[in-house]
Amino acid sequence: MTQENKISRLFARSVSKHQTPKHDYHAGATYEDIMTFRLPWLELDIDIPYQLIEKEINAINSLIVPHRTQYNANQGWGSFCIHGKSFDTTQHSPNDPRPFIWTPEAKEHMPITVNFFKNVWPCSEYRRLRVMLLEPGASIEVHKDRDESWLNEINIAITQPKDCNFYMEHHGIIPFTVGKAFILDISNRHCVINDSDESRYHIIIHQNKINQDFKKLVEKSYNRVYNNTIT
Numbered sequence: 047m048t049q050e051n052k053i054s055r056l057f058a059r060s061v062s063k064h065q066t067p068k069h070d071y072h073a074g075a076t077y078e079d080i081m082t083f084r085l086p087w088l089e090l091d092i093d094i095p096y097q098l099i100e101k102e103i104n105a106i107n108s109l110i111v112p113h114r115t116q117y118n119a120n121q122g123w124g125s126f127c128i129h130g131k132s133f134d135t136t137q138h139s140p141n142d143p144r145p146f147i148w149t150p151e152a153k154e155h156m157p158i159t160v161n162f163f164k165n166v167w168p169c170s171e172y173r174r175l176r177v178m179l180l181e182p183g184a185s186i187e188v189h190k191d192r193d194e195s196w197l198n199e200i201n202i203a204i205t206q207p208k209d210c211n212f213y214m215e216h217h218g219i220i221p222f223t224v225g226k227a228f229i230l231d232i233s234n235r236h237c238v239i240n241d242s243d244e245s246r247y248h249i250i251i252h253q254n255k256i257n258q259d260f261k262k263l264v265e266k267s268y269n270r271v272y273n274n275t276i277t
Contacts, residue, residue: 051187053188054186054187057215057235057237058213058237061213061217061218061219063219065217065218066271067086067217071272071273076261076265077262077264077265080268081196081197084195084231086234087220087229087230088228088267089228089267090227090264092167092227092263094202094226094227095158096225099156099159100247102155102157102158103247105155106126106133106156106177109134109151109155110124110126110177111125111126111134112124113125113136113178121184122179122182122184122185123184124179124180125176125179126179127149127152127175127176128148128152128160128163128177129146129147129149129152129163129172129173129174130146130173130174131146131147133149133150133152138174146172146174148160163175168260168263169260170255170257171253172251173253173254174251174252175252176249176250177247177248179245179246179247180210180238180240180246180248181240182240182245183243185240186238187237188235189235189236190232190234192232192233193233197231198229198230198232199229199232199250199252200227200229200230201220201248201250202226202227202228202251203226204224204225204247205224205245205247206223206224206226206246207244209242210239210241212237213238213239214236222248229264
């Protein structure tokens with residue numbers, strides 16, 4: 047076990063169990079209001095065709111490339127771009143002049159997934175949209191992705207092994223189950239440990255523009271999670 051992995055396991059033990067982040071509900075809150083509440087995550091109230099997407103992920107599994115090895119002491123974190131600068135340009139690359147596109151490999155092997163994100167998911171313009179793999183026994187070491195705090199990155203569980211957890215400092219284990227989508231604030235330190243014998247496949251979305259339909263989804267989701275009078 048590497049020193050980084052030992053640190054991640056100590057970090058995970060310090061994190062509490064599954065919970066809904068504590069928050070005083072604000073009736074009538076707008077998307078802009080919700081972005082100021084410093085929620086660590088919010089489950090999005092949207093149906094995901096995760097079984098169909100999983101089948102298509104199987105078709106591109108051989109194209110998944112290693113991702114961000116500086117946080118990957120166990121060598122098991124991989125990625126494939128559905129939308130990006132190329133299928134294997136999986137990291138943020140601001141100096142790369144190429145445009146963001148639906149990658150040819152995704153269009154060929156993942157047509158149902160591409161159609162869902164083009165025509166159903168409420169986004170009119172994407173940056174990166176990626177399949178993320180965490181192999182059995184692998185981990186993503188403790189890190190944070192930015193300093194500014196707001197809900198931004200969207201993480202969708204396509205598969206979710208029982209003994210694989212996403213730990214967020216001060217807030218707990220994000221309660222992922224298959225087909226669930228969460229918008230996250232990854233300015234919080236976090237790590238992921240896959241102690242199962244199964245691969246974990248998630249999709250991460252980075253949107254370039256926030257449209258009104260997405261704002262409405264966040265507002266609806268906030269009310270569903272925090273307004274206890276909704277039945």
